[in-house]
Amino acid sequence: MMSRAVVAFSGAEELARYVHTVLCDRDALDPNQSPLVRTPLNRGARVCGLVFHVEGPRLLRTSAVWSADDARIIFYDSSGVRFQDVTLSESPALSEPGPQGPGGG
Numbered sequence: 001m002m003s004r005a006v007v008a009f010s011g012a013e014e015l016a017r018y019v020h021t022v023l024c025d026r027d028a029l030d031p032n033q034s035p036l037v038r039t040p041l042n043r044g045a046r047v048c049g050l051v052f053h054v055e056g057p058r059l060l061r062t063s064a065v066w067s068a069d070d071a072r073i074i075f076y077d078s079s080g081v082r083f084q085d086v087t088l089s090e091s092p093a094l095s096e097p098g099p100q101g102p103g104g105g
Helices: 012-026
Strands: 003-008 037-043 046-055 061-067 072-076 082-090
Touching (some): 012 046, 037 061
Parallel strands (some): 003 082
Antiparallel strands (some): 061 072, 072 082
16 A cells, blocks of 8 residues: 655755665665666656655665646556555655765765
8 A cells, every 4th residue: 555645845956765664664775875866857858856766785876856837756566566655744845856866965
C-alpha cells in the first residue's frame, strides 16, 4: 500500500536530504555509500522539477520525481512501483539544482 504524507521544506537542499533519506531507508542503504543523483526535469525550455535516484548493490535503483509545478514528490521502488506520494504544503523555489551526479546530494 502506498503511503501519503504532507511536508514542508524551506529550501531545495532540505528537500534533497529528505528524498535521499526516504530512498535509502526504503532498501536499507547506507546514505554515505549511496550518493543521491539529481537530473533536471524540463517542460519545454524551463526546469519544472528534479528526478532523484540512488543506486545500491545488485543494480538496485530507487527514484523520486519532484514536480515543483504540482508541489509533489512521488517515490518509486526499484521495480518502478510507487511506494510514497508526498504533497508539499510549502515547496522551495526551484533554482539551479546545484551539483548533479554522484556526490551531488
